[in-house]
Amino acid sequence: MELLEVKNLSKHYKAFDLRDISFTLPKGYIMGYVGPNGSGKTTTLNLITGILKCSDGEVYINGHTSKEDVRAYREQIGYVGDESYFPDNFTAKNIRKVLQDFYTTFSEEKFNSFLKKWNLPEKKQVKDFSRGMKVMLMFASVLSRDTKLLVLDEATNGLDPVMRTEILKLLQDYVMDGQRSVIFSTHILSDLEQIADYIYFIDKGRTILYDAKDEIIENFLLVKGESNAIPPALKRELIGLEENAYGFEALLRSDKAELLGNAFLVEKPNIDKIVIHFIKNRENENRI
Amino acid sequence: MRAIKYMKVDYMLTKKQMLILPLMVLVSVMLVGTSRDIGVMMGCSYMIFVGTIFTTAPFGSCHIKNTGFLLMLPATVADRVVGRFLYGLSFIAMVALLCAAGMGVSCLFGFEITATMMGLFLSNLALGVVIVALEYLLSYMLGEGKDNWQYVGNLVRVAPGMAMYFLFMFILGKADRETYVADRMAFLAQKTLYAGVLVLAVSLLIMAASAVICVKVIKRRDYV
Numbered sequence: 368m369e370l371l372e373v374k375n376l377s378k379h380y381k382a383f384d385l386r387d388i389s390f391t392l393p394k395g396y397i398m399g400y401v402g403p404n405g406s407g408k409t410t411t412l413n414l415i416t417g418i419l420k421c422s423d424g425e426v427y428i429n430g431h432t433s434k435e436d437v438r439a440y441r442e443q444i445g446y447v448g449d450e451s452y453f454p455d456n457f458t459a460k461n462i463r464k465v466l467q468d469f470y471t472t473f474s475e476e477k478f479n480s481f482l483k484k485w486n487l488p489e490k491k492q493v494k495d496f497s498r499g500m501k502v503m504l505m506f507a508s509v510l511s512r513d514t515k516l517l518v519l520d521e522a523t524n525g526l527d528p529v530m531r532t533e534i535l536k537l538l539q540d541y542v543m544d545g546q547r548s549v550i551f552s553t554h555i556l557s558d559l560e561q562i563a564d565y566i567y568f569i570d571k572g573r574t575i576l577y578d579a580k581d582e583i584i585e586n587f588l589l590v591k592g593e594s595n596a597i598p599p600a601l602k603r604e605l606i607g608l609e610e611n612a613y614g615f616e617a618l619l620r621s622d623k624a625e626l627l628g629n630a631f632l633v634e635k636p637n638i639d640k641i642v643i644h645f646i647k648n649r650e651n652e653n654r655i
Numbered sequence: 656m657r658a659i660k661y662m663k664v665d666y667m668l669t670k671k672q673m674l675i676l677p678l679m680v681l682v683s684v685m686l687v688g689t690s691r692d693i694g695v696m697m698g699c700s701y702m703i704f705v706g707t708i709f710t711t712a713p714f715g716s717c718h719i720k721n722t723g724f725l726l727m728l729p730a731t732v733a734d735r736v737v738g739r740f741l742y743g744l745s746f747i748a749m750v751a752l753l754c755a756a757g758m759g760v761s762c763l764f765g766f767e768i769t770a771t772m773m774g775l776f777l778s779n780l781a782l783g784v785v786i787v788a789l790e791y792l793l794s795y796m797l798g799e800g801k802d803n804w805q806y807v808g809n810l811v812r813v814a815p816g817m818a819m820y821f822l823f824m825f826i827l828g829k830a831d832r833e834t835y836v837a838d839r840m841a842f843l844a845q846k847t848l849y850a851g852v853l854v855l856a857v858s859l860l861i862m863a864a865s866a867v868i869c870v871k872v873i874k875r876r877d878y879v
Contacts, residue, residue, distance in 0.1 A: 441729040452723030
């Protein structure tokens with residue numbers, strides 16, 4: 368059963384177009400939403416949360432759009448961004464009061480336990496919190512109610528490794544019951560390596576890759592060797608060819624492996640390498 | 656119901672200004688003492704002026720980046736806008752109650768509150784409500800919490816209320832010093848109170864119309 372379904376989502380700006388983004392995320396899974404700066408990650412996530420209005424397309428959560436019932440739609444979403452989205456002069460106490468007033472599933476007990484666990488002061492204003500504290504307060508506010516979809520926009524950026532590890536563990540626990548899902552945009556691709564089940568990779572508002580993480584890793588090979596040893600037939604198939612004084616490195620689709628012969632070193636790429644070579648590939652294309 | 660919750664959120668956002676409200680009350684009490692004839696009205700007019708500034712405070716209280724939490728609450732655009740208007744109205748109502756209490760106390764000290772004065776007070780209050788309605792409309796059109804609000808916002812918040820305050824000071828001054836205006840007011844005295852009530856009712860309708868337009872403005876724009 369799909370928890371999140373994004374259909375032909377588009378957003379047109381004067382200087383940027385997000386075009387035809389489509390994917391599904393089943394219940395109980397985590398999707399990594401990746402791409403370089405300015406690729407449209409935050410725009411997509413804002414369209415999913417409903418903060419932005421789309422030019423075309425639809426977003427369904429548990430089969431319903433926000434147009435059908437905006438209150439029920441938003442009750443299901445928990446959002447954590449890269450910056451605090453709380454009013455600066457709010458305290459944790461204010462936030463608890465607002466959550467209590469607006470969300471039917473809010474648990475004061477859970478919220479208080481998160482405050483205690485993460486040493487978050489109740490009466491201090493959010494503007495005086497450290498970045499880590501702000502992120503944890505955002506997590507406290509979303510994990511203390513019964514959300515179905517967690518939308519994370521670069522939430523782990525700038526956090527120390529201990530805190531990041533704790534958050535990754537939280538996310539895995541969150542989807543454990545098989546009823547909830549996470550869509551997670553980050554620049555720290557090693558985080559995705561650890562927890563993501565699906566990867567959606569966009570660049571300049573267009574879909575580059577979308578599949579199960581393991582499938583993506585299976586579908587590509589990382590090829591290294593001497594630049595002058597690359598036959599033309601192979602060169603045409605290489606993705607994101609990067610050459611330096613010591614040789615080259617590029618991606619190759621696994622089904623083109625027969626072009627390799629024995630002259631090259633072949634490795635299984637990680638997500639980081641795949642993303643880097645696809646970005647490099649676009650740069651190479653633009654240069655041509 | 657959620658509109659009332661949003662109104663409560665606006666009071667949370669602007670709680671600091673509530674701390675300086677007693678200071679404003681003190682200034683208006685001092686104004687009462689400046690003239691036996693029109694001092695009470697001067698004090699009330701000042702409080703209404705303060706009201707027009709304070710009611711727009713939620714628009715400037717946080718940057719758009721820090722409003723995500725409030726924008727994502729499970730509520731409709733109408734809930735949010737009506738909540739903001741309820742905040743404005745409740746604040747103006749609080750100002751009106753403070754003025755009424757002030758008038759009551761003034762009467763105990765021998766000041767006379769005539770029907771003309773009451774009519775003027777209600778008209779001043781009505782103008783205050785209209786100013787708030789227009790300021791809200793302009794604020795939503797500019798985009799609440801956006802950077803352009805920083806530049807235009809202070810002007811929008813202070814200038815109309817200040818113009819209203821000086822206009823009423825001028826009218827009251829004329830009434831105090833020049834008998835022909837006072838005579839004219841006396842001539843109208845019987846009708847002034849009814850006119851004031853009517854003007855206030857009209858101003859509330861303008862406020863409601865402004866809320867409806869604001870909802871439409873937000874629904875048409877790019878973000879919620």
